Amino acid sequence: MSNVMDVQTQDNLQYQFYPVSSGSVQFKVRAANDAHLALTMAPQESDPMYEVFIGGWGNSKSVIRRNRTKPDKVEADTPGILNGGEFRGFWVRWDGGVVSAGREGEVIPFISWTDPEPFPVAFVGVCTGWGASGSWKIEDGAEFNTPDKLEYKFGPVAAGSLQFDYRGPHNAHICLTPAPAEINPMYEIILGGWENTQSVIRHCREKPDKVTIPTPGIMNPNEFRKFLIEWKCGRLLVRDGNSGAVLMEWVDPAPFPVTHFGVRTGYGARGHWRISHFSAPGSPPPSAPVAAPLYSSPPGYPGGPVGGAGQWVDAANGQLPPGAVPGGQDCNGEPIFVARAQHEGATIPGKLVQSHGCAFVPWGGMEHSKPQYQVLVGGPNNWVPTNGSAIPPGAFPGGASEDGETLFVGRVRHEGSLTTGKVQQSHGVCYISFGGQELGFPDYEVLVS
Known part of the structure; x- marks a missing residue:
């Protein structure tokens, strides 16, 4: 079926x-x-x-x-x-x-x-x-089985949700990862564990569990039970798939991009699964807002239209306006787009990977997720190699620091990705957000009009 x-x-x-x-x-x-x-x-x-x-x-x-x-x-x-x-x-x-x-x-x-x-x-x-x-x-959503063996079967996710039906006596294990492998960082959701008496959310396979709740009888070996898992900007929700009621919730202070899920069973349980990869009922993928209100920057954003070479367009929750400027690609090959967001009084160039549901900007040594952001639309896509504080003529201004210094749009190659971020001339580096951190690189490419 x-x-x-x-x-x-x-x-x-x-x-x-x-x-x-x-x-x-x-x-x-x-x-x-x-x-x-x-x-x-x-x-x-x-x-x-x-x-x-x-x-x-x-x-x-x-x-x-x-x-x-x-x-x-x-x-x-x-x-x-x-x-x-x-x-x-x-x-x-x-x-x-x-x-x-x-x-x-x-x-x-x-x-x-x-x-x-x-x-x-x-x-x-x-x-x-x-x-x-x-x-x-x-x-x-073709059905498949998992044996009584604690080994995950992996598949990709396109948006911040996963809906599934499970039939089994206990121990439905689901993980969310940045790659199709059991690696850290990872979230794990165990439903009907401990002989079908409780459920937990676990982070990086570490104890104590982040959330533990009693769920006696949540699973049934004779009938499918429906569930929905949602994640956005570090907020992880586990819902009853029929009523929509929240069963568990946890907020990760240092979220990571989720690109894959895995499922498994064990501890004496075999499971039968129906996985829906497309979208949750009633939750269509977000579409870009209509063009009319997009081209006015909110208070605090410098510039708005940028010299006729592009527009900074408001977006949220993974939305990608038409004509967005690509800047690189994530480790899994998914495109990265040029984005920016406000943080601590600054307007900071960063990155948008649509499947993450938010933009990320580097600041203060950390990666910061932003559900509200702006995307560069219709702008240049000319990247010039440079290093240190040598900003080439025509470098594209992408924002400003909290002290008012102009920040430019740059990108670097790191761990299989080509990631966009901010160039701060006084620091002589391009900063990117990656794996929860702000990383600085003296050799980089800068976006030029």
């Missing part, structure tokens, strides 16, 4: 992205031609990226493309494969670098290609175009 999400795509070739936790996606699509799928590491059209075009070129052939470049890696003649009047079922798989697509009910793919340099796929995007709109039914 699985959950099916209905998606409508317009004739505009704009992908809508959703997370995936396994190496395949099954779907039905009704379109006259050009049903396009993208497989990416982040919920955005960015490289590395596989694209599978089904029924392109007037519904005559299908291709696989990598990184939006030609020539296509492989093509197959598929005349009449799509139909604008009825749903047709397909599957797309990726495993060990082999990307393939096939028809529902058929084991042999109609198109396949092996990538010599594969990358981990965490999101699938769908779109239509070239004169066609589409209706999609995408399967999600």
